[in-house]
Amino acid sequence: MLFSNLDFTLHSRQVLLxxxxxxxxxxxxxxxxxGFREPDTGEVRWCGEVIDSxxxxxxxxxxxxLDGIKKELTVLENLTVSLALAQKGAHTIQxxxxxxxxxxxxxxxxxxxxxxxxxxxxxxxxxxxRNCLWILDEPFTALDKQGIxxxxxxxxxxxxxxxMIVLSSHHDLHVPTVDLQRxxxx
Amino acid sequence: xxLSSAFxxxxxxxxxxxxxxxxxxxxxxxxxxxxxxxxxxxVGAKPHLLQxxxxxxxxxxxxxxxxLSLDSLFRSDFDDGSLEQMLLSPHPVSILIxxxxxxxxxxxxxxxxxxxxxxxxxxxxxxESLSVLLLTLLLGTPVLSLIxxxxxxxxxxxxxxxxxxSLLVLPLYVPVLIFASNAVEMAAGGLPISAxxxxxxxxxxxxxxxxxxxxxxxxxMSMS
Numbered sequence: 001m002l003f004s005n006l007d008f009t010l011h012s013r014q015v016l017l018x019x020x021x022x023x024x025x026x027x028x029x030x031x032x033x034x035g036f037r038e039p040d041t042g043e044v045r046w047c048g049e050v051i052d053s054x055x056x057x058x059x060x061x062x063x064x065x066l067d068g069i070k071k072e073l074t075v076l077e078n079l080t081v082s083l084a085l086a087q088k089g090a091h092t093i094q095x096x097x098x099x100x101x102x103x104x105x106x107x108x109x110x111x112x113x114x115x116x117x118x119x120x121x122x123x124x125x126x127x128x129x130r131n132c133l134w135i136l137d138e139p140f141t142a143l144d145k146q147g148i149x150x151x152x153x154x155x156x157x158x159x160x161x162x163x164m165i166v167l168s169s170h171h172d173l174h175v176p177t178v179d180l181q182r183x184x185x186x
Numbered sequence: 187x188x189l190s191s192a193f194x195x196x197x198x199x200x201x202x203x204x205x206x207x208x209x210x211x212x213x214x215x216x217x218x219x220x221x222x223x224x225x226x227x228x229v230g231a232k233p234h235l236l237q238x239x240x241x242x243x244x245x246x247x248x249x250x251x252x253x254l255s256l257d258s259l260f261r262s263d264f265d266d267g268s269l270e271q272m273l274l275s276p277h278p279v280s281i282l283i284x285x286x287x288x289x290x291x292x293x294x295x296x297x298x299x300x301x302x303x304x305x306x307x308x309x310x311x312x313x314e315s316l317s318v319l320l321l322t323l324l325l326g327t328p329v330l331s332l333i334x335x336x337x338x339x340x341x342x343x344x345x346x347x348x349x350x351x352s353l354l355v356l357p358l359y360v361p362v363l364i365f366a367s368n369a370v371e372m373a374a375g376g377l378p379i380s381a382x383x384x385x386x387x388x389x390x391x392x393x394x395x396x397x398x399x400x401x402x403x404x405x406x407m408s409m410s
Contacts, residue, residue: 034274037410058276066267072206073199084187084195085275085282125271 001040002028003185010166012132013159015178018168020185026168027065029185030137033166034062046133058087061131063139067122071111075102075121078110079128086129096127099154115142123151126158134158136167149174192277193285200289203262214255215297221247222305233310240309241319241370248298248323249359252330253352255294259286259335260342260405269342273409280398283405287328287335287398295327311374318373322366325386332393333358339404362389 002025010016018026031037033044035051046056069078079093097103100120110118119142126134134155140148152175155165159178167173173180187195204210225243229236236243263269272282302323306316337355341347369382 031410034270036270036273036406054276054278057274060274062270062274064267064270066265066270068267068271070199070203070262070266070268072203077199077202081195081199082271084192085272085277086187087276088187 006042006183008181008183010133010164010181012162012164013179014164014181015155015159015173015175016164016166016181016183017173018166018183018185019170020168024185026185027137030062030064030135030166030168033135034060059131060133060135061086061126061129062135062137063122063126064137065141067118068125069110069118069122072109074107074109075113076106078121079124082125083128086131089128089130091127093124093128096124099127100124101150116144116147119143120147120150123154127154132163134163134165134167136165138168138170140169140171189277189281192275193281196272196282196285197289197292200286201292204289204293210255210258211293211297214251214294215301217254218247218251218298219301219305221250222309226309237310237312237374240306240311241315241367241374243309244302244305244319245322245326245363245367245370248302248327249330249356249363251298252295252327252334252359253355255290256331256334256338256351256355257348258294259290259331259338261338264342264408269405270409273406279402279405283335283398283401284394287331287401290335291328291331295331298327299323311370314376315370315374318379319370321383322369322386325383325390326362326366329362329386329389329393330359332397335401336397336404339401339408341408342405343408362386365389 008016018029020026028037032039035056044051046059075097076093079096083093091099094103094106097106100123102117102120102124105113105117110121113121119139123139139151143151148171152173156175156177158165222243226236260269263272273279275282299320302319303316306319311319334355337351340354341351344350365382365385369379369386372379372382
C-alpha cells in the first residue's frame with residue numbers, strides 16, 4: 001500500500017504540493033485524481049460529485065510525465081489538436097506560445113524542440129483550454145531556472161484568477177502570493 | 187470545441203501523421219502484395235487451381251495485412267501520452283476512437299482495396315467476381331479495423347502484446363473471412379450473393395455501433 005487515511009480539500013486559489021521521495025506514490029495519487037486509476041477504497045469528489053463526469057474533465061487539465069506531444073507534428077498542429085479536444089480557454093494559441101516563450105516556433109516540428117521547450121509546449125496546453133484545476137506531475141523537469149520562474153509565474157496567475165493546482169515536485173515552490181498546502185507522502 | 191470538430195481534428199491529425207511516417211501506409215500494403223505474389227510461385231503453373239483459391243488467398247492476405255497494421259493504431263499515442271490526453275477530453279471517448287479507427291482504415295485498409303483488382307487479375311480471377319471482391323473488401327476491412335481496435339486497446343499496455351493480440355483478434359475475424367470469400371466464390375459461379383453481402387453489412391453496422399465502447403473501456407484499463 002502506498003498511502004492510507006488521506007483526506008484533503010482544495011479550494012479556489014489554492015495550490016497543493018505533493019512531496020515525498022521516489023516511489024512514495026505521488027504519481028499514483030495524481031493519476032487517481034485524474035481518474036486514470038481507482039483508489040482501492042475511498043473516493044475523489046469534484047464540487048461534491050464523483051469525478052467520473054464530463055464536467056470534471058472539462059474543468060481539469062493534466063500534464064504528466066509524458067508530454068502528450070506528437071513529435072512529427074508542428075508546435076501549432078499539436079496545440080490545434082489539444083484545443084479541438086477541449087473547450088476554448090482564455091488565451092489563443094499564439095498568445096499562449098508567446099507566454100511560454102515559444103512564439104517563433106509555431107511551424108517547427110516538435111521533434112526539433114529541446115526537452116525543456118517540449119515541456120513548455122505541453123504547459124502551453126493549460127493556457128489555451130478552459131480549465132480551473134491543473135494537475136501537474138513534476139512540471140519543472142527539464143526546465144532551466146528561467147523556465148521554472150516562468151511556470152511559477154503562470155501558476156500564480158492561474159490562482160489569482162480563481163484557479164487551483166495540484167502538483168508534485170522535488171523543487172521547492174517559490175510562489176509567495178498563493179495559499180500553499182503541502183502533503184508529504186512517506 | 188464541439189464534438190464534430192474534435193472528431194475531424196483527430197482524423198486530420200492521424201492522416202497528417204500517416205503522411206509524415208509513410209512506412210505505416212507502405213508496410214501492410216507491401217505485405218499484402220508480397221504474400222499474394224508468392225502464391226503462384228508456390229502453387230506452380232496451375233491457373234485453374236489459382237483461380238479457384240484466389241478469393242481465399244486475397245482475403246487471408248487482407249486479414250493478415252490488417253493484423254500487421256493494427257499495432258500502429260494506439261501504440262505511438264500510448265507511448266507519448268497523447269492517449270492520456272484523449273481520454274481526459276470531455277468528449278465521449280468512443281466517438282474519438284471511431285475517428286481514429288476511421289483514419290487508420292483510410293491509411294491501411296483503403297490502399298488494399300485500391301490494389302486488389304490488380305492482384306485479382308494477376309491470380310486469374312474472373313471479371314464477374316471482381317466487383318464483388320471489391321464490395322466485400324469495402325464492407326469487410328472496416329470490420330477488421332473496428333474489431334482489431336478492441337484487441338489493440340487491451341494489449342497496448344503490454345510490452346510484447348503481438349502474439350496475444352493475434353490470438354485475441356484472429357478468431358473474431360473468421361466470420362468476416364468466411365462470408366466475404368464465400369461471396370466472391372459464389373459470384374464467380376454466377377450464384378446469388380445477397381445473403382452474404384447482407385450479413386457483411388450487418389457485421390459492419392454492428393461493429394460500428396458496438397466496437398468503440400469496449401475499445402474505450404479497454405483503453406482506460408490499459409491506462410491504469
